[in-house]
Amino acid sequence: MDDRLKCLVCGLEFSFVPNQIFCHGCGQPGLFQSSVVNNAGIKSTGTTALERFASFLPLGQVRPELSLGEGQTPLLALNKLDSSGCLLAKLESSNPTLSFKDRGSALVVQKALELGWSAVGTVSTGNMASSTAAYAARAGLKCILLVKKGTSAAALLSSAIFHPLILEVGGDYGQLFRESYGLGQEFGIYFANSVDPVRLEGYKLTAFELCLQLGRAPDYVYVPVSSGGHFVGLYKGFIELGQAGYIEKVPVMVGVQAAGCAPIASAFEAGQNSVSQIQPSETIAHSIANPDPPAGNLVLKMVNDYDGFLTSVTDEDMLLAQKQLARDEGLFVQPESASALAAYFKLRHRFVGTSVLVLTGQGLKASHQPGIDNLTYQVSGVGELKEFFRSVYSQK
Ligand SMILES: Cc1ncc(COP(=O)(O)O)c(C=O)c1O
Ligand SMILES: [Zn+2]
Numbered sequence: 478m479d480d481r482l483k484c485l486v487c488g489l490e491f492s493f494v495p496n497q498i499f500c501h502g503c504g505q506p507g508l509f510q511s512s513v514v515n516n517a518g519i520k521s522t523g524t525t526a527l528e529r530f531a532s533f534l535p536l537g538q539v540r541p542e543l544s545l546g547e548g549q550t551p552l553l554a555l556n557k558l559d560s561s562g563c564l565l566a567k568l569e570s571s572n573p574t575l576s577f578k579d580r581g582s583a584l585v586v587q588k589a590l591e592l593g594w595s596a597v598g599t600v601s602t603g604n605m606a607s608s609t610a611a612y613a614a615r616a617g618l619k620c621i622l623l624v625k626k627g628t629s630a631a632a633l634l635s636s637a638i639f640h641p642l643i644l645e646v647g648g649d650y651g652q653l654f655r656e657s658y659g660l661g662q663e664f665g666i667y668f669a670n671s672v673d674p675v676r677l678e679g680y681k682l683t684a685f686e687l688c689l690q691l692g693r694a695p696d697y698v699y700v701p702v703s704s705g706g707h708f709v710g711l712y713k714g715f716i717e718l719g720q721a722g723y724i725e726k727v728p729v730m731v732g733v734q735a736a737g738c739a740p741i742a743s744a745f746e747a748g749q750n751s752v753s754q755i756q757p758s759e760t761i762a763h764s765i766a767n768p769d770p771p772a773g774n775l776v777l778k779m780v781n782d783y784d785g786f787l788t789s790v791t792d793e794d795m796l797l798a799q800k801q802l803a804r805d806e807g808l809f810v811q812p813e814s815a816s817a818l819a820a821y822f823k824l825r826h827r828f829v830g831t832s833v834l835v836l837t838g839q840g841l842k843a844s845h846q847p848g849i850d851n852l853t854y855q856v857s858g859v860g861e862l863k864e865f866f867r868s869v870y871s872q873k
Contacts, residue, residue: 543615632842702741702742709772742787788824
């Protein structure tokens with residue numbers, strides 16, 4: 478297996494080695510070379526997403542027993558939110574640990590075993606921690622999690638249950654991210670962080686699935702962006718499908734950031750081709766609030782090369798969108814994921830066509846929870862139920 482990476486920003490090629498994934502020329506993460514052109518096709522056999530698309534992946538052999546049933550997520554029409562029938566959601570929140578991260582973790586543990594590593598790790602604000610821990614447990618790998626101080630109790634619980642080593646680390650998150658690779662090299666831990674090229678190959682499969690489910694490529698795809706890993710992975714999937722002639726046109730990829738922390742969207746709006754680190758600012762959207770995104774320049778390059786778009790939305794708009802997805806469509810996602818709907822409402826008059834929101838994570842693990850105080854009624858006993866219903870129905 479030729480594990481070559483290429484830097485799409487400056488063109489440098491180098492070998493894939495865990496913990497050494499950044500280009501020496503420009504510092505951006507390398508990507509596996511395009512695999513679609515020489516592929517042996519999509520398999521109708523096999524039950525897991527990785528088996529189905531095995532020939533597109535940088536893996537000698539897929540071990541289906543390591544799967545937790547990731548991928549093959551529903552594509553739902555959101556007709557109540559937009560009666561045009563052109564709005565759809567790819568429900569990544571229905572993955573085993575409730576976020577898109579599972580697609581990446583599923584592949585990472587396979588690669589770790591193939592390369593003979595016995596421990597995997599990650600630096601995370603929540604979702605990637607629980608996902609990595611679950612897949613490591615399944616694969617019998619040791620797992621080390623470096624999580625941000627302030628990670629939600631639900632996210633910690635859904636990681637700790639798999640019995641990894643968890644360190645809650647204070648201070649600068651960007652520094653922690655960079656430091657992890659040195660620790661990984663020294664102590665034999667494959668740190669598969671947010672922009673790990675193997676992870677991104679897993680995210681690429683979302684694009685494949687989407688096109689198969691729709692029978693073609695959508696016109697617009699809305700994705701929340703933090704480090705840029707997920708966005709780049711999806712983009713890579715569509716580009717490879719386009720290059721191989723499976724789809725006519727790469728969709729317009731719309732990256733969405735939180736207005737309180739939008740370094741990539743700001744650089745895009747200012748017409749720059751590199752991202753400057755910003756001061757962390759206030760937003761409730763912790764999972765999409767990376768002030769120093771490791772794939773920022775790569776995101777800008779892809780957006781510029783393929784006519785993509787970047788925007789930002791306020792916390793208020795995200796929270797409203799979260800409510801709308803729940804009340805109108807029965808979907809509970811994190812505010813970070815609902816940012817995709819908020820951006821759609823902002824841009825739909827300009828971007829007319831089939832639009833897919835990638836709903837990245839389920840709502841329960843989010844650090845910011847919607848208030849439910851006014852949504853429940855207290856009834857002291859069964860005997861009072863009739864009275865309660867009488868008062869409710871007499872109001873109608
Ligand atoms: C729910 C959710 N959406 C979006 C993102 C952003 O993904 P990325 O860091 O790959 O840009 C994250 C990252 O943790 C996330 O947890
Ligand atoms: Zn480079």
